[in-house]
Amino acid sequence: MRVILLGPPGAGKGTQAGTVAAHLGVPHVATGDIFRENVGQGTELGTLAKQYMNQGQLVPDDVTIAMVLERMARPDCASGVVLDGFPRTTAQAEALDGALATQDQAIDRALLIDVSEQELVKRLSGRRVCRGCQRPYNLTEAPSKKDGICDECGGELEQRADDAPDKVKVRIQVYTAQTAPLVGYYENKGTLRRVNGEQPIELVARELVAALV
């Protein structure tokens, strides 16, 4: 099964992706995580992506599409994938559908995690992310067991530079202008399911898994 997690920054895509992927037994591919890994390693892709990410803007479509299609061509994605943070533009969605169609495949579900803007701003101000495995935490809503340390891998938790309030504002605007049209795109295909993201993490997880069938 091939699944897309849609939703604004802070909706809970990263928090839920692991659960959905584990349920399906497929890999979780997060474009933001891949870009941040490249930034950390100082690769050419990372150097390019960083300029956009620091501004809260999207990395150009050609670079992003090539990166995702390369990742999806690896053997572990043969039976499916959970895509978190991709596609984010109509051009990305069309490129993805085009590439899948050549292999008689398609996106089976687009899961929209719905959260109000006020709640997004609150969540992102308290978000902390593991430097090692990139798992998201929240100072008040989803704290780690040990202060500043990842439960999963023992890595150090940090605040993302683009979670600063002025960057969050830009990212929400970018979502509204460039990504929100994808809701209609997947609605037209009949694959969209909406889940209320303003519920406890476990409840959102249960509704997302239920929306797969």
Ligand code: ADP
């Ligand atoms: P969020 O938590 O806001 O959903 P992500 O970790 O998914 O953020 O993405 C962080 C940044 O990485 C984005 O603001 C953007 O600069 C870049 N990025 C991630 N995915 C994409 C994409 N599909 N297209 C273009 N840029 C992307």
Ligand code: ADP
């Ligand atoms: P996204 O990947 O969509 O940008 P994240 O999964 O990183 O979002 O979640 C954003 C922030 O909100 C994190 O600090 C996370 O711990 C917190 N969060 C996620 N889901 C919920 C929820 N259902 N209720 C409260 N806080 C949540």
Ligand code: ZN
């Ligand atoms: Zn970790």
